[in-house]
Amino acid sequence: MQLVTAAEMQKIDNYTVETIGMPQDVLIERAAMAVLEVIGAGHFNLEHILVLAGLGNNGADGVAIARLLYAQGFNVSLQFVGNVARAKDTVQRQLAIIEKHGLVRAEKSDFNQATLIIDAIFGTGLNNILPEGLQKMIKAANHIEKAVIAVDTPTGIDATTGEVRGAALKAHTTVTFGYNKIGLTQKVGGYLSGHVVVKDIGLLTPADMTFSQPERLENDTTD
Ligand SMILES: NC(=O)C1=CN([C@@H]2O[C@H](COP(=O)(O)OP(=O)(O)OC[C@H]3O[C@@H](n4cnc5c(N)ncnc54)[C@H](O)[C@@H]3O)[C@@H](O)[C@H]2O)[C@@H](O)CC1
Ligand SMILES: [K+]
Known part of the structure; x- marks a missing residue:
């Protein structure tokens, strides 16, 4: 399995979008669909799903996930962390869609009510x-120990080193895109990521790409 750093993943993202010309919104939709697959395949209590979204592309994935769940009739709350007025264009586009769709953003989240x-x-x-x-x-x-599915990485975990940046949201499962990240296999990051599922969302890797960590065979136990 190939493990990547955050910078290597960003290079692959940029190559797919800027050089190949894959629209970012397509990747976001595929990322959201990949997370829905994992939600559906697990044994999670889906009575009340709370989606916490940030202001970057990770947040855009979150809004798309909330929309897909809402469209399937689930009881879903979407809450932003941070000032939405400062969100990236990708988030603004997702917000424009849900506004017409009818999914209303929650102003305050109730962790106790959420089952996932x-x-x-x-x-x-x-x-x-x-x-x-x-x-x-x-x-x-973390204190109330709800089931958490992390989108790409658990918030607060450095995807390259596995270190905690102040605090990190403990995940039951992490759905990560393209390649697994080194930080999700090491140190505290390995523990806080829970079960890591790597999903192909159509990201393309440059032919001359070099990785800081060599590819390991699945059954290779050497360090
Ligand atoms: N770029 C792409 O083409 C794709 C990205 N995807 C998603 O996008 C994510 C990466 O998105 P972004 O690069 O927008 O970054 P994030 O959404 O992870 O973070 C958003 C922004 O927050 C700011 N920030 C970083 N650390 C901070 C801190 N400690 N306090 C306050 N602000 C901070 C940075 O400006 C950063 O760009 C991936 O993890 C993945 O979920 C996927 O949708 C697939 C396609
Ligand atoms: K996340």
């Missing part, structure tokens, strides 16, 4: 310690 939490706050774009308010929220969410 979808973590789409930060993914491979995480580059700093989490804001203090978010750290508090994450610690409170």
